[in-house]
Every structure is written in structure tokens, then in C-alpha cells.
Amino acid sequence: MAKTCLRVKATRKQKFKVRQYNRCPLCGRARAYYRRFKMCRLCLRKYALDGKLPGVIKASW
Numbered sequence: 001m002a003k004t005c006l007r008v009k010a011t012r013k014q015k016f017k018v019r020q021y022n023r024c025p026l027c028g029r030a031r032a033y034y035r036r037f038k039m040c041r042l043c044l045r046k047y048a049l050d051g052k053l054p055g056v057i058k059a060s061w
Contacts, residue, residue, distance in 0.1 A: 002028025 002023070010023040010030075022033040024040035032041040037053070048056040 002030070004028075006030075 007023060007028040010021060010028075014020050021030060022035065023030050024033060024038075024043055026039055026043045029040040029042065033039070034041065034044055037044050039047070044053070047053050049058070
């Protein structure tokens with residue numbers, strides 16, 4: 001879990017556009033963020049295994 005102040009800081013509009021960065025809205029993690037799903041890899045895995053993300057299935061070969 002990220003600090004609350006960092007989560008709030010990421011949601012605010014920055015003075016300069018290059019200062020913006022992505023953060024997972026569920027847990028607040030800044031690294032390993034998937035833009036397509038708008039969440040981090042840990043939350044993506046948890047939601048995909050629970051079946052909460054439509055169209056996402058576990059690969060097996």
C-alpha cells in the first residue's frame with residue numbers, strides 16, 4: 001500500500017505535464033502500471049484470477 005499523500009498527489013493536476021505519473025487507483029502502486037487496464041500488475045493478476053476482468057484468461061500451453 002502506498003502512502004495516502006502520494007496517492008492524492010498523483011491525482012492532482014501538476015503544474016507541468018511531464019510531472020504527471022500513473023499510479024494504481026486500487027492499491028496506489030506506481031511501478032508496473034498497465035495503461036490498458038489502468039491498474040498495477042498485482043491488482044491485474046488478482047482481478048483476472050477472480051474473473052472480474054472480462055476477456056482476460058490465464059494462458060496455458
